[in-house]
Structure formats: structure tokens, C-alpha cells
Amino acid sequence: MAYAQPQVLSGFYSTSFNKVNSRINQSKQIQVCMETQRGRRSMMSNHSTIKVPHVLTVAGSDSGAGAGIQADLKACAARGVFCSTVITAVTAQNTVGVQGVDIVSDDFVAKQLKSVLSDMQVDVVKTGMLPSSGVVKILHQCLREFPVQALVVDPVMVSTSGDVLAGPSILTGFREELLPMADIVTPNLKEASALLGGLKVETVSDMHSAAKLLHDMGPRNVLVKGGDLPDSLDAVDIFFDGEDFYELRSSRLKTRNTHGTGCTLASCIAAELAKGSSMLEAVKAAKCFIETALDYSKDIVIGNGPQGPFDHLLRLKRNIHNSWKQDRFNPNDLLLYAVTDSRMNRKWGRSISDAVKAAIEGGATIVQLREKDIETWDFLEAAKSCLQICRYHGVPLLINDRIDIALACDADGVHLGQSDMPSRVARTILGPEKIIGVSCKTPEQAQQAWIDGADYIGCGGIYPTNTKENNRTVGLDGLKAVCLASNLPVVAIGGIGISNASPVMAIDAPNLKGVAVVSALFDRECVLTETRKLHSVLVEATTKTK
Ligand SMILES: Cc1ncc(COP(=O)(O)OP(=O)(O)O)c(N)n1
Ligand SMILES: Cc1nc(C(=O)O)sc1CCOP(=O)(O)O
Ligand SMILES: [Mg+2]
Numbered sequence: 001m002a003y004a005q006p007q008v009l010s011g012f013y014s015t016s017f018n019k020v021n022s023r024i025n026q027s028k029q030i031q032v033c034m035e036t037q038r039g040r041r042s043m044m045s046n047h048s049t050i051k052v053p054h055v056l057t058v059a060g061s062d063s064g065a066g067a068g069i070q071a072d073l074k075a076c077a078a079r080g081v082f083c084s085t086v087i088t089a090v091t092a093q094n095t096v097g098v099q100g101v102d103i104v105s106d107d108f109v110a111k112q113l114k115s116v117l118s119d120m121q122v123d124v125v126k127t128g129m130l131p132s133s134g135v136v137k138i139l140h141q142c143l144r145e146f147p148v149q150a151l152v153v154d155p156v157m158v159s160t161s162g163d164v165l166a167g168p169s170i171l172t173g174f175r176e177e178l179l180p181m182a183d184i185v186t187p188n189l190k191e192a193s194a195l196l197g198g199l200k201v202e203t204v205s206d207m208h209s210a211a212k213l214l215h216d217m218g219p220r221n222v223l224v225k226g227g228d229l230p231d232s233l234d235a236v237d238i239f240f241d242g243e244d245f246y247e248l249r250s251s252r253l254k255t256r257n258t259h260g261t262g263c264t265l266a267s268c269i270a271a272e273l274a275k276g277s278s279m280l281e282a283v284k285a286a287k288c289f290i291e292t293a294l295d296y297s298k299d300i301v302i303g304n305g306p307q308g309p310f311d312h313l314l315r316l317k318r319n320i321h322n323s324w325k326q327d328r329f330n331p332n333d334l335l336l337y338a339v340t341d342s343r344m345n346r347k348w349g350r351s352i353s354d355a356v357k358a359a360i361e362g363g364a365t366i367v368q369l370r371e372k373d374i375e376t377w378d379f380l381e382a383a384k385s386c387l388q389i390c391r392y393h394g395v396p397l398l399i400n401d402r403i404d405i406a407l408a409c410d411a412d413g414v415h416l417g418q419s420d421m422p423s424r425v426a427r428t429i430l431g432p433e434k435i436i437g438v439s440c441k442t443p444e445q446a447q448q449a450w451i452d453g454a455d456y457i458g459c460g461g462i463y464p465t466n467t468k469e470n471n472r473t474v475g476l477d478g479l480k481a482v483c484l485a486s487n488l489p490v491v492a493i494g495g496i497g498i499s500n501a502s503p504v505m506a507i508d509a510p511n512l513k514g515v516a517v518v519s520a521l522f523d524r525e526c527v528l529t530e531t532r533k534l535h536s537v538l539v540e541a542t543t544k545t546k
Pocket of ligand 1: 219337339368370400401415416417418419420430437438439456459460468491528
């Protein structure tokens with residue numbers, strides 16, 4: 001049968017989802033969003049109890065923690081779902097391969113299953129490595145005794161390194177006992193072929209046929225994963241729900257860090273089902289998650305073998321970048337705080353990133369992107385390139401107003417005003433690691449900023465400014481009052497430059513850590529020279545006050 005060729009949509013993440021109606025031979029394109037999560041059911045059962053979505057994984061342990069139980073735990077954590085574990089085997093493995101397997105006895109697998117299923121309100125069971133037909137039988141019996149909302153079967157047989165994890169003896173158990181109970185089965189090409197008695201599954205067309213034949217064995221849905229398809233520029237998976245075929249395509253990422261993608265995909269599907277998604281939504285969300293995590297992790301190096309793990313929680317790289325810092329925020333970084341302005345950069349014909357680079361080379365100790373009149377797309381692109389420059393120099397990068405941009409580029413934090421997103425809300429969105437600065441003109445606002453979990457205060461306008469319209473000037477007295485009332489470090493802003501920075505720094509408040517400046521750096525011909533000059537003034541002023 002010939003199938004319509006879907007086109008790959010371009011974008012940040014490019015997964016496309018193509019419905020191929022098998023009966024009328026027409027195709028329909030659906031864009032998969034990165035974090036699809038629809039059909040969420042209510043988790044509140046009564047006043048004080050919250051039913052937490054719960055996946056039980058029945059799988060093997062991977063000592064290298066890229067796949068198996070460890071991948072399942074991380075995937076569920078990343079998707080916001082509780083995960084309990086029944087361990088069927090313990091493997092000694094790393095990025096090179098599998099060095100040993102110790103199989104847990106059938107009786108002890110049964111014991112673990114009963115412990116969890118009899119007590120813990122499991123929503124979805126996900127299976128991975130099932131090393132014997134005995135384990136398949138036990139699982140089948142337990143699921144009859146303790147029915148769950150859905151069963152996701154990842155028919156693990158061979159590890160990514162090519163090592164056999166479950167022999168042919170379990171094929172009958174899969175075919176006769178597990179697949180008929182499954183809501184979805186997620187084989188790769190080799191597993192689909194093994195389940196189908198050695199049938200050739202080597203092309204997209206073969207994948208369609210295999211999905212259909214596997215569906216005939218009883219699972220309600222089939223996802224044949226084409227990650228190993230030869231000569232394919234795209235990663236293509238085929239989803240079949242018994243009526244329609246869907247081709248999921250995403251551009252193939254060049255990375256060695258793919259160990260555990262199968263386990264993770266199945267766990268994400270299970271997690272989304274546990275949260276109440278439909279099967280189609282769950283598969284789409286899982287595929288998007290994998291794509292995001294692989295892209296994020298493409299350059300990380302763990303182990304010396306050919307297949308490394310990836311970062312399910314999207315945090316490892318950031319921690320490495322931040323390792324130059326002892327603390328997540330050092331108040332001394334506020335000394336020379338450069339705040340960008342797109343109008344000024346346009347006027348002087350330079351890009352935002354060139355302006356930031358010059359300011360840092362001149363001695364700026366922290367940078368804020370304050371881009372009031374550019375498109376979101378341009379803001380994000382500029383933020384990404386500025387972040388590279390800032391990370392290279394060990395200078396924190398904050399984003400003015402736009403929490404979404406800060407999150408999207410993984411900036412070090414945000415600066416918020418009194419009419420922006422409240423800092424206590426921003427803290428819940430950004431988490432404890434990000435830096436949050438808040439603009440304050442009064443002692444009351446300064447106290448509130450501390451209560452709300454901010455890290456520093458921006459106090460101004462110290463002098464009149466043309467950069468911010470209708471800005472109230474609080475003067476040096478206002479600055480002093482804010483500093484006195486504040487438990488947080490303070491940076492002064494508004495009309496400050498080389499000629500008047502010294503009296504600001506001389507107000508005798510130990511928590512005044514520096515000055516924030518826009519026009520005195522960026523509305524000048526040479527940003528580097530002006531920043532250098534201001535830096536000398538500040539160094540001299542702080543030496544005097546010591
Ligand atoms: C360091 C610093 N302090 C104050 C401000 C002003 O923030 P806000 O009051 O939100 O005004 P806008 O900058 O958004 O116009 C700041 N940006 N940076
Ligand atoms: C962005 C901003 N916030 C202020 C405040 O008072 O909170 S004053 C200001 C503008 C600062 O620009 P310049 O250094 O060119 O005067
Ligand atoms: Mg603001």
C-alpha cells in the first residue's frame with residue numbers, strides 16, 4: 001500500500017504528526033506542541049486529599065541509569081507523575097554495553113507486584129524488561145486481580161548496545177497474554193519483527209503492515225518506532241489505533257545520547273495516560289518530550305561508550321554552566337549592571353549581542369536585556385546569543401519583564417517591576433535557582449520584595465532619566481530609605497553615569513552594591529570605552545567606602 005508522504009514542519013522542535021486515513025488515502029497534518037497535556041481530569045477527590053497520577057513500571061534496573069527503571073523514574077518525574085517500581089532484573093551496564101544480568105526470581109517479582117498493586121492506587125502499568133515467560137504470566141495474573149486504567153507494553157528484547165535482555169521464550173507470553181491486555185505496545189523495528197515471527201520490518205511501508213499485524217494480536221493501539229530505519233533523515237514512528245495510521249516525523253538529531261529513549265517514550269505515554277490524556281495525545285506529548293530532551297542533551301558527555309544517557313530533567317547542562325559560581329547569586333555581581341535598550345542599539349547600528357559583548361569586555365558584571373519594542377521571536381534569538389556570550393564570560397544574564405523568554409532560553413533570571421508579574425508568582429514559575437530582581441521606590445515595596453522571595457532590589461530613579469517615561473525620581477534620600485529598609489542587596493538606577501555614580505555609591509549603605517545603567521553605556525558611540533570608564537569610577541568609589 002502506498003502512503004502519503006508528510007512534510008516536516010519547521011520550527012523550534014519540528015515533530016509533525018500526519019494522519020494517513022487508510023480508507024480514503026488522504027493525509028491531514030497536525031502540529032505537535034512541545035508539552036501537550038489535554039484532557040486533564042480533576043485530581044481533587046475531596047477536601048484534603050489529592051489523587052496523584054501514578055504509573056507502576058515493571059522493568060529491569062540499568063546501573064548506568066540511562067534506561068530501564070531509572071529512565072522510567074526520571075521520565076515520570078519530568079512529566080509530573082508518581083512512579084512506583086517492580087524490578088524484574090538487575091543489569092550491570094554502562095555506555096559501552098551490558099556486562100551482566102541478574103534475574104529477580106518470579107516469586108519476588110510477584111511479591112513486589114502485589115505490594116504495590118494491592119495498596120497504591122496505580123493508574124497505569126508500564127512494562128519494560130520482562131526476562132522470563134514466568135514473569136509475563138505472573139504479571140498477567142496480577143493485572144487480572146488488580147485491574148488498572150491502562151497497560152503500556154514496551155516489548156524490550158535487545159538493549160541499544162545489541163545485548164539480549166529477553167530471549168525468544170517470552171514471545172509466546174507476549175503474544176498470548178500481554179498484548180491482548182495492552183492498551184498500547186511500542187516495539188522498535190527489531191522487536192516488531194521478532195513479535196511477528198521474523199517478518200521483515202525495514203521500511204515505513206513495512207512499519208504500517210507490522211502495526212496492522214500487531215494490532216491483530218490484541219493491543220488497542222500500536223506504535224512502531226522507526227528510530228533504526230536505515231537511510232532516513234527523519235525519525236519516523238507509525239501509530240495505529242485500529243482505524244487510522246499516523247506518521248510521526250521529527251528531524252533526526254545528531255547525538256550519541258540516545259540510550260533509554262524507548263523506555264522513556266513508553267513511560268511518558270504511561271504518564272500522560274495517568275494524567276487523563278487520550279492515547280493519541282499521550283503519544284504526541286511523549287514524542288515531543290523525547291525530542292526536547294534529546295536536543296537539550298545532545299552535547300553532554302557521560303561515559304566513554306558509543307551510547308550515552310540523556311538528561312530527562314533538562315538541568316545538567318545548566319548546572320555545568322553555573323559551576324563557576326559558588327552561589328546561584330552573588331550580590332557583588334550588581335556592581336556594574338548593564339541594561340540594554342533596542343532603540344539605542346538601533347540608533348548606533350549595533351546588534352544586541354554586540355552591545356552586550358562590548359559591555360562585558362568593558363567590565364559589566366551583570367546584564368539585563370530590556371527590549372521593549374522587539375518581536376518575541378527576535379527577543380528570544382537575541383537572548384540565546386547573549387546567553388552564550390554571558391556564559392562564556394561568567395556574567396549572569398537577566399531578562400526584563402518576560403518570564404517566558406527567560407524560561408525559553410534558560411537565562412539566569414528576570415527583573416520585574418511593581419506592575420509586572422508579582423515576584424512570588426514568578427518564583428513559583430522559575431523555581432528556586434533563578435535570580436529575581438524587583439524594582440522598588442519605597443521601603444514598603446522593599447520589604448515586600450524580600451517576603452516574596454526576590455534576590456535583589458532595583459531602586460530608582462535616582463536622577464531624572466529620558467530612558468523610562470514618566471519615571472518618578474526618588475533621589476539619593478529615597479535610595480537611602482530603601483536600602484535601610486531592605487534585607488536584600490540594592491542596585492541604584494536612573495540617570496546614572498560616569499559623572500554622578502560616585503555620590504550614589506557614597507550614600508553609606510552597605511547593601512547598596514552597584515549601579516544599573518542604560519544610556520550612559522548604550523547611547524554612546526563606544527560601549528566598551530564607556531563601560532571601562534564607569535567601571536573605574538565604581539571600583540574607586542567602592543575602595544573609598546571600604
Ligand atoms: C535593575 C533594574 N531596576 C529597575 C528596573 C525597572 O523595572 P520596571 O519598573 O519593571 O520598569 P521597566 O524596566 O520594565 O520599564 C529595571 N529594568 N532594572
Ligand atoms: C529602566 C529604568 N528603571 C528605572 C527605575 O527608576 O526603576 S529608571 C530606568 C531607566 C534607566 O536608564 P538610564 O540609565 O538611561 O537613565
Ligand atoms: Mg518591568
